[in-house]
Amino acid sequence: MDNKFAWTEKEIKQFGYQVVDMIAHHLTTLPQEPAFKPYPPELKQALAQVKAPQQGQDREQLLAEIGRLVDPYPFGNGHPRYFAWVNSQPAIISIFAEALAAAWNPSCAGGNHAATYIEHQVTRWFTEMIGLPAGSGGLFVSGGSMASLTALAVARHVKAGA
Structure with a gap:
């Protein structure tokens, strides 16, 4: 049976390492960035025009889009100069703990x-x-x-x- 949603161990590792690289880059370069960057109006307008996809998307393309559309414009609470209300910085250990919990998906x-x-x-x-x-x-x-x-x-x- 061919399951297009099944991933091999190698594919899981390759994709996971790409995600870890994005996380590490984001968290280690954040201090050099402004504490907050508003989402550009032209991106908001462009996103509002995107139609729901009719088929799946290549996962590398998806990561590239996340890198372009999401990563540069975080909420700001992860920045060391973010002094605001109740939103704390991410705890690195919790990032990986959440990944484990999501993978095991226990009830x-x-x-x-x-x-x-x-x-x-x-x-x-x-x-x-x-x-x-x-x-x-x-x-x-x-x-x-x-x-x-x-x-x-x-x-x-x-x-x-x-």
């Missing part, structure tokens, strides 16, 4: 696999750090908005018995 909703038990252990550490009683639990969500929504749902359940 911690249940199941007898490593990620579930690691989540249990880390939530146990957090409950100990903040002084909650033994047996307390928790879960990880995608960010602050989901954490707030989850907390509101828990409070509603506890107080209203819903």
Whole structure:
């Protein structure tokens, strides 16, 4: 069976090394760039005119487009002279940790696999750090908005018995 979406180990490594090269170049040259570069109006206009593609795109071409259309115009929070609100600089270790998590793509909703038990252990550490009683639990969500929504749902359940 020919699967055009299947990648060989060699292809994964080649593409991955290209991505790592882009990341390393971006992060190490960022200090020499302005802290923020607004997206040029002509690029905004050009992007607004692009039609949805009818077929896939060569991955090297895709990386080149990212290098041209995205890399030069970051949000700014990765720059060492960016002193703004709550957006922190990227932690290099987290870039690779996210890549590993995306590759393994675990669901911690249940199941007898490593990620579930690691989540249990880390939530146990957090409950100990903040002084909650033994047996307390928790879960990880995608960010602050989901954490707030989850907390509101828990409070509603506890107080209203819903």
